Amino acid sequence: TxxxxxxxxxxxxxxxxxxxxxxxxxxxxxxxxxxxxxxxxxxxxxxxxxxxxxxxxxxxxxxxxxxxxxGQQPTPHPNPAPADRGINNNHGNNNNHGNNNNHGNNSNHGNSNNNSNNNSGGIFVNPIFFPSEQSFQNLVKTLDGAKKSLDICVYTITDDHLANAIIRAHDRGVKVRIISDNDKVKKETISSYMHHKFAVIDDALVINGSYNWTKGARFENRENLTLTNAPKAVQGFKAEFERLWAEFA
Structure with missing residues (x-):
């Protein structure tokens, strides 16, 4: 890192x-x-x-x-199969997120889907990397898996596919809240930005990383996202979202 x-x-x-x-x-x-x-x-x-x-x-x-x-040494958690998150829409203790993303010349990022059977009820921290269409589809499926709430706090959203995933969530009754940096649209030269890039899904999953929700991040930049259901991470990002929502809304 x-x-x-x-x-x-x-x-x-x-x-x-x-x-x-x-x-x-x-x-x-x-x-x-x-x-x-x-x-x-x-x-x-x-x-x-x-x-x-x-x-x-x-x-x-x-x-x-x-x-x-x-003072304990952090213990890695097994990473689940990402496709299960989008297809089965599982939340709670048995959430499956992440993928066995292949990039470039057969270099592997993430863990094999074989780990999913050993992850029941466990905490996972699963990184995915960009540019990769497989990683992007994993992100879209994760958003499509939202059932109750979708709290998004990102610097900017310019990728139509992600915007459409958010619209689909709203159309199926998910409570969607978005915090973005309106001043970026008005003036690119301002000195202070709302520079977060995270989302909290169903108060059970956090998506966070360097990845801007833009076409540039999708196709050009070297970016990362981490998907995790770690309670401490979920609670921390949820609290930050609520703080910003109260400040700006």
Missing amino acids: FNSAPSIAQDQNTRQSLVGVYENQVQKNGSAPSMHQLFTAARNACAVEHDKDVITWLETLLNASGNHAS
């Missing part, structure tokens, strides 16, 4: 040393205060706003594991 935020350190050796420091903190004594200080230092060292978002995403993911505060 730090290697995907190149503005932290232009020199490869320096960047690898930084990676080693963070790995040591996480594995040995990654208490919440010390880890927060490290992440803050990394954000301050970033020269590019996108790289700050990457660091924030990593800190959020670590917090969602729920293990670092006690």
Whole structure:
């Protein structure tokens, strides 16, 4: 993750040393205060706003594991089959999200669908990567799986396919709320943006990452999304959405 935020350190050796420091903190004594200080230092060292978002995403993911505060090493959770999320529309403790996404020359991202049978009742954290049409269809199916509520907080939405998925959710009776950055449309030169890129589905699933809901992110940019049903992550993003909704609505 730090290697995907190149503005932290232009020199490869320096960047690898930084990676080693963070790995040591996480594995040995990654208490919440010390880890927060490290992440803050990394954000301050970033020269590019996108790289700050990457660091924030990593800190959020670590917090969602729920293990670092006690000094335990985070334990990875099995990743379920993503297609099940869109086809079966399962929510609750047996939510299936994610995919065995193949990109480029047969390089694999995510985990095999074979894990889905071992994930019953478990917590998952499943990353997907872009550009990839398979990852995009996974995102669309996830949105199509919403049954009760769809809270979206994104910088901008310019991809018609995602807009149509949101419309379909509304048409089938899902409560849809969207927070976006209206000022971006009015003036591209403003200094402060609502720069979040997350969605909370049925208060049971969080989608979060660098991925803007745009055609550029879909077809051109190197982007990521993480799908998780970790309660701490869901509760945190839900609370942030409600805070922003109360502020702007």
